[in-house]
Amino acid sequence: MAHGLAASGTLPQMLHRGRVCLCVYHDWCSSVGCCLCRLAELTSTAPLQANRVKGQGRQLQGANSIVFKIRVQGAVFALKGILPLGQVSRNPAAASRQKLERNASEYRAQIILCHPSIARVRHAFTGPSDLVLPWIPEDFFIEGVVPWRSTTYIVTDFLATFESWLEKKEAAHSKAPFGITERSMQLIMLQLATAVEHMVSNSIAHNDLKVGVLCMRGSGTPSTCSDACCAQLDNLFLQPNGRIVIGDFGEASLLITPDGAAIPTRTHHVIVRFSCRALLVLGKGGPRTDIICPRSHTTLDRPAEET
Amino acid sequence: MMCRAPEILKYNNGEAIGSDSIPPTLADCYAKADLWSIARLGYQLLCGPSATLAFPDNARIFLDSELPELPSCYSPAFKQVLKVLVRADPARRPTAQYVHRVCMCACCFSCLYE
Numbered sequence: 565m566a567h568g569l570a571a572s573g574t575l576p577q578m579l580h581r582g583r584v585c586l587c588v589y590h591d592w593c594s595s596v597g598c599c600l601c602r603l604a605e606l607t608s609t610a611p612l613q614a615n616r617v618k619g620q621g622r623q624l625q626g627a628n629s630i631v632f633k634i635r636v637q638g639a640v641f642a643l644k645g646i647l648p649l650g651q652v653s654r655n656p657a658a659a660s661r662q663k664l665e666r667n668a669s670e671y672r673a674q675i676i677l678c679h680p681s682i683a684r685v686r687h688a689f690t691g692p693s694d695l696v697l698p699w700i701p702e703d704f705f706i707e708g709v710v711p712w713r714s715t716t717y718i719v720t721d722f723l724a725t726f727e728s729w730l731e732k733k734e735a736a737h738s739k740a741p742f743g744i745t746e747r748s749m750q751l752i753m754l755q756l757a758t759a760v761e762h763m764v765s766n767s768i769a770h771n772d773l774k775v776g777v778l779c780m781r782g783s784g785t786p787s788t789c790s791d792a793c794c795a796q797l798d799n800l801f802l803q804p805n806g807r808i809v810i811g812d813f814g815e816a817s818l819l820i821t822p823d824g825a826a827i828p829t830r831t832h833h834v835i836v837r838f839s840c841r842a843l844l845v846l847g848k849g850g851p852r853t854d855i856i857c858p859r860s861h862t863t864l865d866r867p868a869e870e871t
Numbered sequence: 872m873m874c875r876a877p878e879i880l881k882y883n884n885g886e887a888i889g890s891d892s893i894p895p896t897l898a899d900c901y902a903k904a905d906l907w908s909i910a911r912l913g914y915q916l917l918c919g920p921s922a923t924l925a926f927p928d929n930a931r932i933f934l935d936s937e938l939p940e941l942p943s944c945y946s947p948a949f950k951q952v953l954k955v956l957v958r959a960d961p962a963r964r965p966t967a968q969y970v971h972r973v974c975m976c977a978c979c980f981s982c983l984y985e
Contacts, residue, residue, distance in 0.1 A: 744916050746945050747978070752916075753909060753952075754974035760905045761967035769901035771879065773908035800912075819898040 628814045630699050633722060640722040641686060646814075647700060648693035648715035673768050673816045674720075681759035683801060683811035687719040723801035723809055755808045756800075772815035774799055876904035877959040903961040906970060910956030917941055917953075949977065 632643040674685045693715040700711075744752075756773070763770060799812040882900050918939045938957065941950045952973055958964050965973075 746949050749913060749917065749945075750949065750974050750977045753913060753970065754978055756909045756912075757906075757967055757970040757974055760909065761971050763905065764902055764967050767898060770905050770908075771875070771901065773905055773912065817897070817901060819901055 630696050632695070634719070642720050642722045644718040644720065645693070645696035646716045646718075647704070648696060648712035673818060674718075674813045676766055677763060677768060679759055679762040680807060681755050681809055682762070683720050683723065683809045685718055685720055689717055690714050691717055720811065723803060723811070726800035726802055726808065752808060756810070759810050767819040768813075768816055769819060770799075770810060770813060770816050772799055772812065773810065876907035876961070878961045879904050900961075903964045903966070906956050906964060906967055907961075909970075910953050913953045914939065914941070914957065917945065 629644050629646050632645065634641050634643045674683065675688075678684075691714060693712055695717075696715060697711055705711075760770075799810065801809045801811050803809055878900055918941060938954065941953065952970070956964055956970065
């Protein structure tokens with residue numbers, strides 16, 4: 565891992581110079597003065613202290629991002645820098661736009677969701693990728709992968725991980741590995757189920773709910789995993805009041821289009837297209853036809869390119 | 872190592888999802904995947920290492936018959952909720968709303984008993 569830039573200390577001022585507010589509610593919040601804009605003012609007036617977050621002897625680095633701990637006038641936040649890596653492209657400008665747009669989908673999904681059990685995005689912006697680049701392991705730079713000049717940064721509340729709660733949990737219930745009673749588990753599931761219900765109602769799937777526990781290496785007893793070989797990081801966090809919060813929407817997917825239309829699956833696309841082609845060749849599907857058209861496509865329109 | 876719901880693994884592999892039909896939309900594929908993850912988390916917390924072994928990584932799709940036994944100290948009703956949530960077929964899993972109601976009732980009743 566290269567350490568060309570001192571990531572501890574004052575956050576580089578260039579981060580502020582290159583900042584572009586990506587808040588989806590910018591027009592609204594600039595007039596009302598929501599928390600995102602208040603934070604934006606704070607970051608522009610006060611220097612941020614960026615320290616590499618270390619938990620249980622390992623660095624908080626997921627597959628797609630690197631997290632820093634920042635302070636804004638005494639308050640602690642988590643600054644998540646998306647890894648600015650992409651394939652070599654013939655059109656760098658277009659590829660860069662696509663990359664930023666893809667990164668933006670994470671915090672957009674998180675901003676849409678307003679629920680006490682879902683981590684809140686305080687601010688998001690684009691900036692130079694110099695803060696993140698020195699911390700990317702060298703084995704990430706495989707052939708054809710190049711670093712982008714800018715990347716997306718997301719500011720969220722800094723919360724304790726769910727692992728820390730498990731580690732503090734005493735083995736009061738001797739038959740359960742983590743000493744979790746049925747009532748404790750019911751409360752955990754209740755909070756997570758309400759959050760998932762809220763996500764489903766907003767057509768968002770998290771796709772990566774997990775907790776970094778139960779490493780099977782070593783003694784064989786359940787323990788929190790701190791090995792780099794078992795890259796299982798927490799996506800569940802704890803608020804000071806004990807409420808479980810779902811974070812890290814890097815793998816989240818929006819299940820409908822922005823205009824509310826359902827997104828068909830890739831399998832659906834392939835089968836509809838293949839069945840259209842086959843039925844056009846065969847004339848019409850008969851009783852011996854093995855290709856089935858999905859129910860939603862009972863009528864077959866001849867595609868223009870196949871005429 | 873990432874452990875994902877069977878329907879997501881099938882979808883990524885290009886296989887048909889569901890018991891006898893193909894879900895026409897992405898919502899049908901992903902809507903109950905998070906519930907499966909919650910149940911897997913429950914198994915991991917309650918069973919320990921045996922649950923980690925039972926739920927494979929991306930290399931293999933999890934089967935209903937591979938479920939580990941939950942400890943006997945938990946009530947049959949609670950164990951049944953976890954069991955139905957990790958079913959491989961998303962169509963046979965309850966909805967998030969149903970799980971919310973069940974957990975809410977369980978928490979309220981356990982408060983009354985205490």
